[in-house]
Amino acid sequence: MTARSNPLAAFSDPHLCAPLLQRLERALEGKELRFMEVCGTHTVAIFQSGLRSLLPACVTHLSGPGCPVCVTHDAEVATFLELAQQKNVIIATFGDLLRVPGPDGTSLKHAQAAGAHIEIVYSPLDSLRLAQANPQSLVVFLGIGFETTAPTVAATILTAQQQGIKNFCVLSFHKLVPPALQVLLQDVECNIDAFLLPGHVSTILGLEPYAFLAQQYHVPGVVAGFEPADILLALCLMAEQRREGKPAVVNAYRRAVADTGNARAREIMDAVFAPADALWRGLGCIEQSGLVIRPELADFDAMRRLDLHLPATTKVTGCRCGDVLKGRIMPNACPLFGKRCTPAQPVGPCMVSTEGSCAAYYKYNLE
Amino acid sequence: MCLAIPAQITEILENNMAKARVGESDTYLTSSTMLLPEPPTVGQYVIVHAGFCLHTLSEEEAQESLKMFRDIAAVLETENQGCTVKPL
Ligand code: SF4
Numbered sequence: 191m192t193a194r195s196n197p198l199a200a201f202s203d204p205h206l207c208a209p210l211l212q213r214l215e216r217a218l219e220g221k222e223l224r225f226m227e228v229c230g231t232h233t234v235a236i237f238q239s240g241l242r243s244l245l246p247a248c249v250t251h252l253s254g255p256g257c258p259v260c261v262t263h264d265a266e267v268a269t270f271l272e273l274a275q276q277k278n279v280i281i282a283t284f285g286d287l288l289r290v291p292g293p294d295g296t297s298l299k300h301a302q303a304a305g306a307h308i309e310i311v312y313s314p315l316d317s318l319r320l321a322q323a324n325p326q327s328l329v330v331f332l333g334i335g336f337e338t339t340a341p342t343v344a345a346t347i348l349t350a351q352q353q354g355i356k357n358f359c360v361l362s363f364h365k366l367v368p369p370a371l372q373v374l375l376q377d378v379e380c381n382i383d384a385f386l387l388p389g390h391v392s393t394i395l396g397l398e399p400y401a402f403l404a405q406q407y408h409v410p411g412v413v414a415g416f417e418p419a420d421i422l423l424a425l426c427l428m429a430e431q432r433r434e435g436k437p438a439v440v441n442a443y444r445r446a447v448a449d450t451g452n453a454r455a456r457e458i459m460d461a462v463f464a465p466a467d468a469l470w471r472g473l474g475c476i477e478q479s480g481l482v483i484r485p486e487l488a489d490f491d492a493m494r495r496l497d498l499h500l501p502a503t504t505k506v507t508g509c510r511c512g513d514v515l516k517g518r519i520m521p522n523a524c525p526l527f528g529k530r531c532t533p534a535q536p537v538g539p540c541m542v543s544t545e546g547s548c549a550a551y552y553k554y555n556l557e
Numbered sequence: 558m559c560l561a562i563p564a565q566i567t568e569i570l571e572n573n574m575a576k577a578r579v580g581e582s583d584t585y586l587t588s589s590t591m592l593l594p595e596p597p598t599v600g601q602y603v604i605v606h607a608g609f610c611l612h613t614l615s616e617e618e619a620q621e622s623l624k625m626f627r628d629i630a631a632v633l634e635t636e637n638q639g640c641t642v643k644p645l
Contacts, residue, residue, distance in 0.1 A: 200623050209630040231560060284607075313608020315589060335607075338561060342609040345591045390561040393604060393612045419626055445619040446563075446604055446612055455592040455611065 201417040207244070210422035215246055217429035222248045224381060225428060226374070226517050228256035228367060229388030230545025235416040237554040244418075249425065252517035253547035255370050255473060256388060258335045259286045260515060260539045260546045263469035264503040266363045267292040270332055272498065273361065274301035274308065279496075280324055282317035283332040285310040286543045289536060293503040314346040314360075321350070321358040330492045333362040338390040340364040340481055341455035344462035347483070347490045361492040362483050365468055367391050368399045369479035375407045380516050384410040384428035386421065389443050394459075396451025397439050404437040411439040413447050462487060469500070471539060472512025509538030514547055521551040528552060561606035563614060564588075566597050575610065577603060 227233060233253045236242055242251055255261045271292045274281060281298070288299045288310070302308045307327070311317055314331050321329040333343045343360055350358045367388060374380045387400060392413040403411040410431040414424035424442050431437050441449055459481075468480025483491035492498060509531070510524040521527055521540065531537035533549050540548035564577035564586055573591045578584070589609045590596055597603055602614040 201619075201626075206626045206630065209632075210626075213629060313588075315608045338606055338611065341592050341611070342589075342607045345589065345609060349591075390604065390606060390611070393561075423626070423629075445614055445616075445622055448612075452592065452594065452612060454594040458592060 201415070201419060203419070206419035207422055210419060210426060211244060211246075214249075214422060214426045214429060217426055217433055218246060218248055219433060220248060221432075222250065223383050223425070223429055223432070224250040224252060224517070225384045225386055225425065226252040226254040226382045227386040227388070228254040228371065229386075229391065230257035230260075230543065231390065231416055232386060232388065232414070232421070233257065233545055233547060233550050235418075236421060237550045239418045241418045241421060242554075245425075252382065253514075253550070254374065254382075254517060255470065255515040256336075256367075257540070257543050257545040257547070258339070258365070259290060259543040260511065261365060261370075261470045261472070262287070262290060262334055262363065262539060263471050264293045265469055265500040266334075267297075268294075268501050268503055269361065269498055270298055271296065271301055272501075273330060273492070273496065274298060274306035276496065278327050279307070280320060280327045280329045281306065281308045281332060282311045282314075282320055282329055283308065284312075284334070286545075287332055287334065289542050290539045291536065293501075314343045315349070318346060318350055318353070318355055318358060321355050325357060327357065328495075329358045330496075331358070331360045333360045333364055335364055336367050336388070336391050337394045337459070338388075340463060341394060341452075341459040344459045347462050347487060348458065350490065351487070356489070359490045359492045359495050360483065361498070362463065362481055363468070364463065364481040365470065366465065366479050366481065367395075368402070369476050370470060370473060371400070371403065373473055373476050374516060375403070375409060377516060379518055382409065382517060383432065384412070384437075386424050386428075387411050387413040387439075389413060389415050389420075389446060392441070392443070392447045392451065394452050394455050396447070397441055397449050398451075400439045404439050408437045410437040413439075413441045413443050415443040415446060472515040507537055511538040511540045511548070514540055521548040522555065524548070561604050561611060563602050564605050566599050566601050566603060569596070569599065575603075577605060577610070 317331040400411045403409045410428045412424040463481035465478040466482040488494045513519045536542045540546040564579045568576040603610040604612045
């Protein structure tokens with residue numbers, strides 16, 4: 191243990207914010223700025239810090255498809271539930287997925303109460319320990335998450351292969367952020383002026399995969415950290431780029447993100463996964479926006495190993511998560527918000543995870 | 558679940574694992590260093606997500622951005638002093 195003081199603590203100094211707010215006001219020139227973040231941690235940071243109430247009135251914060259639980263499609267949840275019915279299977283999952291209702295309104299929590307063996311893990315690596323401790327069962331890790339999480343799952347699969355752990359596989363529904371941003375920009379109704387790019391996803395990706403935002407769509411994109419000062423700086427940069435007429439993709443989180451990202455993590459991710467079309471809640475099927483396990487690692491692919499299939503789902507619940515994730519409506523414009531749908535009784539996934547936009551709205555606006 | 562947190566490496570363990578302390582707390586995480594381009598050293602800050610270190614934080618970059626934040630404040634202060642109409 192060294193005696194060095196934490197160089198990161200200084201970023202939370204509230205005194206850094208006032209000058210940035212002034213600079214933002216100037217750069218905005220009174221024009222509306224609709225910015226979207228696509229990261230659950232940004233959603234929570236913006237609400238929790240009270241930053242929303244400090245922002246100039248012409249700044250609109252949209253919370254996009256950045257919470258992995260929220261974008262998990264009904265058909266994917268139905269597959270989790272189908273898996274939970276299988277004998278000799280232990281499901282290992284991040285806790286957030288447990289309460290997401292499937293097409294029939296039941297969740298993994300219900301399946302667990304009915305006897306399915308479901309274990310909550312903090313890291314995919316924990317599922318390897320589970321597999322070793324339960325040699326008679328097949329441990330299936332539910333792989334959801336973006337480019338931040340996918341490398342950790344890939345590294346776990348490679349570790350299982352190296353260690354000869356055969357009773358372990360992954361149900362991979364990982365998703366990729368840049369293709370979703372493209373879909374949002376193609377939808378004229380979404381009306382997004384700039385993107386606050388996800389700090390941790392960018393730690394892996396770097397800047398290049400977002401270059402199309404500015405080049406093709408002339409929309410600024412700023413990779414930002416999670417302190418109020420980080421977010422305010424990013425907003426200043428967006429507004430200044432717009433004022434100068436020079437949209438660009440820039441890195442305002444250099445202490446944690448290298449412009450080139452983390453090449454080693456990407457290599458490991460690429461060794462295990464290949465891009466494929468994927469279903470997103472609210473956004474539908476997006477080409478090449480998901481990750482499937484490569485055929486040479488088929489033994490670690492739960493879809494192939496257990497012959498699972500995504501069912502066709504036709505769920506009508508009145509949940510408007512899709513419109514919320516696209517920034518078309520604010521969560522409290524959903525007729526079910528705070529009435530039939532609350533964090534205790536969620537109808538849609540945006541109300542389940544603490545990173546979901548509906549849950550954040552509920553917690554910070556209603557309470 | 559997207560949560561990733563900075564932690565300071567306190568011990569390098571076997572099999573590409575390291576122990577890291579979260580902030581000034583008593584919480585220690587044991588995480589894999591397999592995804593880092595370079596093995597970390599004791600005292601460095603890393604970003605930890607789902608049991609893996611994803612990035613070694615650059616202290617130099619941290620100091621530079623802090624300086625930039627403070628410079629922004631200083632510039633605005635000077636400008637405001639020379640201005641007859643003070644912002645609210
Ligand atoms: S309030 Fe509930 S039902 Fe409405 S969009 Fe959000 S999660 Fe869906």
